[in-house]
Amino acid sequence: MDLAFAFDLAGTFVFALSGAILAVRHRFDVIGIAVLAVSAGLGGGMIRDVLLGELPPNALEDEAYLLTALAAGLIGFSFHTTIERLSASFRVLDAAGLGFFAVTGTARSLDADLSIVAAILLGVVSGAGGGVVRDLLAREVPLVLQREVYALAALLGGAVFVAAERGGLAHATAATLGVGATFGLRVLAIRYGWQAPRPR
Amino acid sequence: MDLAFAFDLAGTFVFALSGAILAVRHRFDVIGIAVLAVSAGLGGGMIRDVLLGELPPNALEDEAYLLTALAAGLIGFSFHTTIERLSASFRVLDAAGLGFFAVTGTARSLDADLSIVAAILLGVVSGAGGGVVRDLLAREVPLVLQREVYALAALLGGAVFVAAERGGLAHATAATLGVGATFGLRVLAIRYGWQAPRPR
Amino acid sequence: MDLAFAFDLAGTFVFALSGAILAVRHRFDVIGIAVLAVSAGLGGGMIRDVLLGELPPNALEDEAYLLTALAAGLIGFSFHTTIERLSASFRVLDAAGLGFFAVTGTARSLDADLSIVAAILLGVVSGAGGGVVRDLLAREVPLVLQREVYALAALLGGAVFVAAERGGLAHATAATLGVGATFGLRVLAIRYGWQAPRPR
Numbered sequence: 001m002d003l004a005f006a007f008d009l010a011g012t013f014v015f016a017l018s019g020a021i022l023a024v025r026h027r028f029d030v031i032g033i034a035v036l037a038v039s040a041g042l043g044g045g046m047i048r049d050v051l052l053g054e055l056p057p058n059a060l061e062d063e064a065y066l067l068t069a070l071a072a073g074l075i076g077f078s079f080h081t082t083i084e085r086l087s088a089s090f091r092v093l094d095a096a097g098l099g100f101f102a103v104t105g106t107a108r109s110l111d112a113d114l115s116i117v118a119a120i121l122l123g124v125v126s127g128a129g130g131g132v133v134r135d136l137l138a139r140e141v142p143l144v145l146q147r148e149v150y151a152l153a154a155l156l157g158g159a160v161f162v163a164a165e166r167g168g169l170a171h172a173t174a175a176t177l178g179v180g181a182t183f184g185l186r187v188l189a190i191r192y193g194w195q196a197p198r199p200r
Numbered sequence: 201m202d203l204a205f206a207f208d209l210a211g212t213f214v215f216a217l218s219g220a221i222l223a224v225r226h227r228f229d230v231i232g233i234a235v236l237a238v239s240a241g242l243g244g245g246m247i248r249d250v251l252l253g254e255l256p257p258n259a260l261e262d263e264a265y266l267l268t269a270l271a272a273g274l275i276g277f278s279f280h281t282t283i284e285r286l287s288a289s290f291r292v293l294d295a296a297g298l299g300f301f302a303v304t305g306t307a308r309s310l311d312a313d314l315s316i317v318a319a320i321l322l323g324v325v326s327g328a329g330g331g332v333v334r335d336l337l338a339r340e341v342p343l344v345l346q347r348e349v350y351a352l353a354a355l356l357g358g359a360v361f362v363a364a365e366r367g368g369l370a371h372a373t374a375a376t377l378g379v380g381a382t383f384g385l386r387v388l389a390i391r392y393g394w395q396a397p398r399p400r
Numbered sequence: 401m402d403l404a405f406a407f408d409l410a411g412t413f414v415f416a417l418s419g420a421i422l423a424v425r426h427r428f429d430v431i432g433i434a435v436l437a438v439s440a441g442l443g444g445g446m447i448r449d450v451l452l453g454e455l456p457p458n459a460l461e462d463e464a465y466l467l468t469a470l471a472a473g474l475i476g477f478s479f480h481t482t483i484e485r486l487s488a489s490f491r492v493l494d495a496a497g498l499g500f501f502a503v504t505g506t507a508r509s510l511d512a513d514l515s516i517v518a519a520i521l522l523g524v525v526s527g528a529g530g531g532v533v534r535d536l537l538a539r540e541v542p543l544v545l546q547r548e549v550y551a552l553a554a555l556l557g558g559a560v561f562v563a564a565e566r567g568g569l570a571h572a573t574a575a576t577l578g579v580g581a582t583f584g585l586r587v588l589a590i591r592y593g594w595q596a597p598r599p600r
Contacts, residue, residue, distance in 0.1 A: 083528070229547050231551050263517050
């Protein structure tokens with residue numbers, strides 16, 4: 001199992017769990033929970049593969065993605081009380097998914113010969129994509145438009161990954177640093193209320 | 201005219217009519233009605249063709265789709281009072297569209313060599329897709345997230361179609377059974393208020 | 401620099417500026433402004449390229465698009481007070497973007513051998529697409545569903561372009577007439593409150 005695949009599945013799992021928790025909060029039934037888990041878990045990667053022209057998308061070619069998202073949905077349905085007790089769990093799960101998909105989105109875009117700038121942009125799109133699909137379906141303000149440096153964190157993760165790999169680090173090390181950068185910035189921003197400037 | 205094409209047009213028509221009725225309820229003008237009819241009628245099939253990589257999508261290659269959706273929009277504009285008098289007509293039309301697209305989505309995905317699981321998933325996506333586009337544009341809670349076993353009905357239709365065809369029934373019979381299964385389950389769920397379990 | 405590219409960039413700029421102004425109105429921070437500017441500026445063209453199967457989309461192949469959208473976002477962030485003082489600026493910018501993308505969407509679809517009807521439809525989709533993405537993310541009623549003949553103006557621009565070019569006018573003249581037709585109809589409709597008929 002190569003690393004991009006493992007990171008994709010990890011991102012799918014945590015995004016799907018965030019979708020399940022949001023669905024529970026909205027008091028959707030078990031089918032609605034599965035729908036929102038699968039949409040959040042598979043949405044970002046599907047948007048990435050569509051834009052790269054790699055069709056059908058990975059998430060349809062390999063059933064591991066769907067099973068991972070459904071498992072996360074089931075876990076969310078069964079253990080939501082426990083998960084919710086860990087405060088801010090929804091946004092922390094989302095932050096992890098953002099990191100995984102920002103890095104794998106950037107890596108797969110570079111493999112497809114996009115420029116570095118376009119690859120990092122597509123990393124942001126695939127990182128934010130699953131969450132946007134989730135939030136639109138549930139009619140929430142998309143996290144990516146709220147404060148707390150969401151898109152910047154995704155951009156940072158992609159940039160750290162590219163810089164580390166071009167700087168000679170092993171692929172796995174660079175990817176892990178990238179995920180950590182996105183996740184770390186998001187969690188710190190949530191914890192300390194960091195915000196980007198607003199217009200006067 | 202092959203069967204998948206006929207079912208596609210039937211699904212386009214009923215989804216477009218559901219879009220037109222929703223647009224009338226929102227008091228959109230005739231152009232908004234046409235936009236919502238076309239979006240609902242063509243959306244699910246376009247999403248399916250994009251994910252299968254069959255581009256440009258059928259709905260752009262063959263003008264029958266657009267004309268069907270516009271005809272449905274015009275009928276919705278002209279006869280909405282009569283249509284609305286048939287109670288629950290909006291959700292019944294939507295249920296028929298869900299059945300047609302769930303089955304043709306599954307069938308076309310199998311033709312494109314997707315696995316059975318992926319084909320049924322894409323059937324659900326193409327069945328639900330047009331309705332999601334319609335509901336998001338009109339800022340309604342997507343039907344697929346409301347109760348009444350929406351996604352399950354689409355899944356059932358795809359599964360019944362695959363089982364019936366693999367079991368040796370003729371393509372047309374299997375497809376009709378699949379559409380009937382989705383439509384029947386949805387209409388019964390609406391009629392009797394069937395709901396999936398909710399988390400405690 | 402060919403004309404379609406120039407018109408694409410012009411459309412990207414004005415749509416991105418409309419996104420930035422909407423983001424300022426919603427009191428998003430500078431990152432949210434950049435996200436909404438880029439989504440509005442690149443969304444319509446990406447949807448067009450996805451449906452044409454021209455992947456990765458232009459907006460990822462050529463960094464001029466991203467830089468143009470980010471520049472518009474920065475201008476929106478810095479000068480929103482001045483821009484807002486020009487009344488109705490948001491919808492006027494949107495009208496210009498609609499015209500540019502309706503015409504380039506139609507032109508690129510004809511290049512891809514779509515029929516005239518499908519090409520004009522895809523012109524409407526790519527013209528309206530960026531605005532729909534923008535409005536959905538900001539949770540506004542999409543302009544395309546509001547009154548004031550929005551979709552009709554996009555359709556008119558595509559049709560005028562096709563008629564003028566088939567009638568023997570130079571490509572640049574035909575394209576400019578098409579953009580002018582869309583923009584003119586929209587601005588007149590906004591100014592004089594023109595509306596399409598509504599159902600009784």
